[in-house]
Amino acid sequence: MDDFAQWYHAVVRKADMADESPVRGCMIIKPYGYALWEAIQRGVDERIKLTGHENLYFPLFIPMSFLQKEAQHVEGFAPELAVVTVGGGEELVEPLAVRPTSETIIGHTYAKWVQSYRDLPLLYNQWANVVRWEKRTRPFLRTSEFLWQEGHTVHRTEEEAEAETLKILDDVYADFAEKELAIPVIKGRKTESEKFAGALRSYSMEAMMGDGKALQAGTSHNLGQNFARAFDIQFLDADGTRKFAWTTSWGVSTRLIGAVIMVHGDETGLKMPPRVAPIQVVIVPIWRKDEERAQVAAAVDAVERDLRAAGLRVRSDWREQTPGYKFNDWELRGVPLRLEIGPKDVQKDQAVLVRRDTRAKEFVARGDLVSRARALLDEIQQALYDAALAFRKQRTYQAQTFDELAARMADRANLGFVEAWWCGDAQCEAEVKAKTQATIRCLPFERSTGESSGTCVYCGKDAQEWAIFAKAY
RNA sequence: CGGGGUAUAGCGCAGUCUGGUCAGCGCGCCUGCUUUGGGAGCAGGAGGUCCCCGGUUCGAAUCCGGGUACCCCGACCA
Numbered sequence: 001m002d003d004f005a006q007w008y009h010a011v012v013r014k015a016d017m018a019d020e021s022p023v024r025g026c027m028i029i030k031p032y033g034y035a036l037w038e039a040i041q042r043g044v045d046e047r048i049k050l051t052g053h054e055n056l057y058f059p060l061f062i063p064m065s066f067l068q069k070e071a072q073h074v075e076g077f078a079p080e081l082a083v084v085t086v087g088g089g090e091e092l093v094e095p096l097a098v099r100p101t102s103e104t105i106i107g108h109t110y111a112k113w114v115q116s117y118r119d120l121p122l123l124y125n126q127w128a129n130v131v132r133w134e135k136r137t138r139p140f141l142r143t144s145e146f147l148w149q150e151g152h153t154v155h156r157t158e159e160e161a162e163a164e165t166l167k168i169l170d171d172v173y174a175d176f177a178e179k180e181l182a183i184p185v186i187k188g189r190k191t192e193s194e195k196f197a198g199a200l201r202s203y204s205m206e207a208m209m210g211d212g213k214a215l216q217a218g219t220s221h222n223l224g225q226n227f228a229r230a231f232d233i234q235f236l237d238a239d240g241t242r243k244f245a246w247t248t249s250w251g252v253s254t255r256l257i258g259a260v261i262m263v264h265g266d267e268t269g270l271k272m273p274p275r276v277a278p279i280q281v282v283i284v285p286i287w288r289k290d291e292e293r294a295q296v297a298a299a300v301d302a303v304e305r306d307l308r309a310a311g312l313r314v315r316s317d318w319r320e321q322t323p324g325y326k327f328n329d330w331e332l333r334g335v336p337l338r339l340e341i342g343p344k345d346v347q348k349d350q351a352v353l354v355r356r357d358t359r360a361k362e363f364v365a366r367g368d369l370v371s372r373a374r375a376l377l378d379e380i381q382q383a384l385y386d387a388a389l390a391f392r393k394q395r396t397y398q399a400q401t402f403d404e405l406a407a408r409m410a411d412r413a414n415l416g417f418v419e420a421w422w423c424g425d426a427q428c429e430a431e432v433k434a435k436t437q438a439t440i441r442c443l444p445f446e447r448s449t450g451e452s453s454g455t456c457v458y459c460g461k462d463a464q465e466w467a468i469f470a471k472a473y
Numbered sequence: 474c475g476g477g478g479u480a481u482a483g484c485g486c487a488g489u490c491u492g493g494u495c496a497g498c499g500c501g502c503c504u505g506c507u508u509u510g511g512g513a514g515c516a517g518g519a520g521g522u523c524c525c526c527g528g529u530u531c532g533a534a535u536c537c538g539g540g541u542a543c544c545c546c547g548a549c550c551a
Contacts, residue, residue, distance in 0.1 A: 005545095013484095024543085076551045101551070135474085135549060142550075197551045219551090286510050324511035331511095342510055352510080472550095 004211040004262075005138075011261055012139045015270050015333045025137040025144030032333065033140075033257060035278030037147065040256050041127065043180045043276065044149060047172040053123040053151060058105055060129075061096040066104035070230040073103065076197025080132040082144075098131040103198065103223070103249055106152045107231035114154055114245055117237045121164070122154040140258035141215070141473050148253035154233060154245045158224070161246035162201075165222040168250045169203050173218035181256065182273040182385040183207050183263050184392060185217060186417075186468060188442030193426050196249075200224030206441045206468065208392040209262035212415030214441045214470035217259050220250035258473075263388050270334025271356055273384050274377040281307055281373055282335045283316040284326045286342030295346045303341065303351060303369060310370045312377075331356055336380045337373060357383055392417070398448075402432070402458050405469060409436040417441070417470045419448055421463035423456035432458055438469040 012018050017033035029037065045055070061084065068074045082098040085091060099105070110122060127149045137143050151168060155161040169187055177183045185205035195202035199221040207217045227233070228244040237243050264271040274280055285300050287293040300316050307314045317326050323340070330338055340352040349366045353373065357380050364372045395416025399405040408418045422428065422440065433439050447466045456463040 073551080079549075080551080132551080195551085199551090202551090221551095284510090288509065320509090322509045322511085322513055324509085324513085326512090327510095328512050340510070344510080 004209075007265075008258075008262060009139065011265055011269055011332075017257070017261075018139050023144075025134055027139050027143050029147075029254070032278055036257055036260065036272070036276060037254055039276035039278065040176075040181075040252075041149075043176050044172065044252060045127070047176055048125050048149070048151065051167060051171055053125045053153070055126060056124050057126050057128070058099075058102050058109070060099055062099050062102070062105045064095045064097055066108055067097055069104065070198045070227060072226075073198035073230075077101070077132075080134065082131045082133055099128070100130055100132045101249070101251075102126070102128070102130075102150055102152065103227055103247075104231070107227040107233060107247070110152070110154055110245075110247070111231050111233045114233050114235050117156050117235050120154055120156045120235060120245065121160065123151075123164075124153065125149055125151040138258070138473075140254055140261070142255075146254050148251050150249060150251045153248045154228075155248070156235070156237070156243075156245070158222075158246050161222050161224075161248050165201070165203060165220045165248045165250065168248075169205060169218070169220040173220065173250075173252060174205050176252075177205060177207065177217055177256075177259075178385065180273065180275045181260055181263075182275075182381055182388060183217065183259055184385060184389040186442065186444050187446075188444040188468065190219075190442055191426070191429060191440050191467075193429060194440065196221045196223075198223060198226050200226065204442055206470075207259055207263060208388075208395060208417060208470075209259070209473065210265060210391075211262070212395050212417075212470075214417065214468075214472040215255070215259050215262065216441070216472065217256060218250070218252040221248060223247040223249060264334070264384050269332035271384060272334040272336055274336045274381045277334070277336050278313065279315045279330075279333075279335045280313045280377055281315075281337045281339055282326075282330045283314065283339045283341065284323055284330075285316065285318065286323050286340060288343070292343045296341055296343065299341050299346045299351075299366075303339065303366070306370050307373060310374065312370075312373065327354075337376055339369075339373070355380060357387075396448075399457055399469075400455075402435075405432065405438070405457055406436050409438045409469075409471065415471065417468050419466065419468055420457035421454035422465040422467040423459055423461045423463040424465050425456075425459065425461075428456055428458035432469065436469075437471050439472055440467045441470050441472060443467055 016030050018030055019028040021028050077100045081100060084096045113122065129145055129147050131145045134142050134144050153164050155164060174185050174187055177185045185207050187205050190202035190204055201222045202219055204216050204219045206214050209215050225244040225246060227247050233245045234242050235245055261270060283300055283304060285296045287296045304314050304316050334356060336356050338354040345351050350363050351369055352361060353364050353376060354361045355376060397408050397416060397418050399408060399418050399420045405418050405420060429440055443465050449466055453462060453464050
């Protein structure tokens with residue numbers, strides 16, 4: 001794991017998650033990777049709906065003029081736009097941008113849908129692909145085209161919009177990341193320089209990867225009235241006056257797949273969190289002679305049926321390779337539980353269960369298999385979370401001075417998060433970034449300090465902001 | 474967009490300096506037999522625009538010129 005970047009690429013390829021595409025910066029998501037994405041979609045979509053939102057779909061193409069209506073927004077996205085100028089062999093009167101995100105086209109439409117305070121709130125979400133022309137890409141972490149969901153809501157008051165923004169971060173994103181992906185996250189507010197182009201305030205959940213770098217795993221933005229003003233989203237309030245609405249937007253993407261890989265993986269390969277694992281239990285049959293194969297096959301079929309009936313995602317591997325090959329192969333793919341059945345097991349009416357995370361092996365009586373498998377999957381889910389949290393704690397430091405901060409960021413082998421006071425000045429933030437490559441990932445809601453103020457890690461002046469500095473993906 | 478590097482079989486590479494048995498190796502793939510509780514063995518086999526264009530030469534993967542693509546480092550990254 002010395003070269004984390006190399007390890008990451010190798011795992012993505014060997015675990016059969018993705019393939020390279022003929023188009024620069026784009027990727028082909030293969031079935032095993034896409035199955036993980038589908039599990040992510042299920043978990044996130046369920047929570048989005050439980051919090052009162054509905055799905056809809058907006059077009060891929062956005063008139064260029066729309067993007068230009070919000071000054072900061074266009075400034076933020078202009079460099080990475082893909083633009084269509086020809087359609088049907090003819091030059092377009094107005095070029096169409098391939099959506100980098102849909103605030104503008106949705107804002108344009110919401111202006112028509114919102115007339116009265118009785119129309120509010122509007123709580124919609126879409127699952128879509130977006131395109132951002134990136135200079136440097138990495139599978140799942142940053143690709144020119146990626147899949148995501150983007151929620152876009154409209155509210156009557158600032159308080160309501162703020163509450164929505166935070167609810168998504170807490171009840172949808174962080175809840176999903178921690179309970180399903182077994183990834184502990186730090187929730188917090190983005191600084192002015194790190195916030196979404198056009199937002200009033202941005203919030204994010206940050207996770208620590210296996211190399212100590214931070215990954216923004218989900219963001220939620222209170223857009224204030226910026227887009228409402230740009231697109232004229234107004235409503236007649238109960239008091240008879242016309243007011244600009246308050247909007248929010250929020251998203252998680254296929255980047256979460258990269259997070260799963262980088263948080264849980266080890267020298268052997270992936271470790272899929274059981275709750276989202278495309279395959280939770282893989283059955284490897286073992287036999288020598290033909291009559292053994294027949295007996296083993298009967299046992300495997302019966303076990304497979306039972307596990308499936310219990311709601312588990314199971315696959316039996318009848319490929320011609322040797323058992324040893326299959327063990328390694330499924331460990332590389334991160335399947336949480338392996339179940340072996342051979343002639344000896346058939347005779348004893350048992351099976352062998354092996355955990356991917358600890359490789360602990362146990363013999364389980366045929367009748368106890370389902371309950372034992374379930375229990376082990378729960379244990380693995382918890383163990384992955386615990387290990388990730390322990391790692392993050394071990395790699396989280398505090399710094400009083402810039403020298404301490406810089407030293408931490410220079411220590412590659414022990415890279416991690418550094419917590420420190422910050423005066424709030426963007427200049428200090430920029431200087432730290434220029435000198436150490438570390439950025440303020442967020443101003444965490446939960447502070448690991450009892451003090452309410454201190455001195456800025458860079459300039460030494462009075463500081464009220466407790467910040468998390470880290471190198472980021 | 475700056476600095477460096479690479480391009481030869483599906484993947485990873487050798488060969489290039491010094492032009493001529495250099496179209497090669499490992500893995501993978503196909504066929505057969507033997508195997509199978511931690512990455513099997515043997516035998517046979519398929520697979521190439523040596524990135525592209527042009528030049529030098531009797532002869533170019535190899536030398537020269539131009540182009541393209543990709544990788545690494547930096548800058549950028551809502």
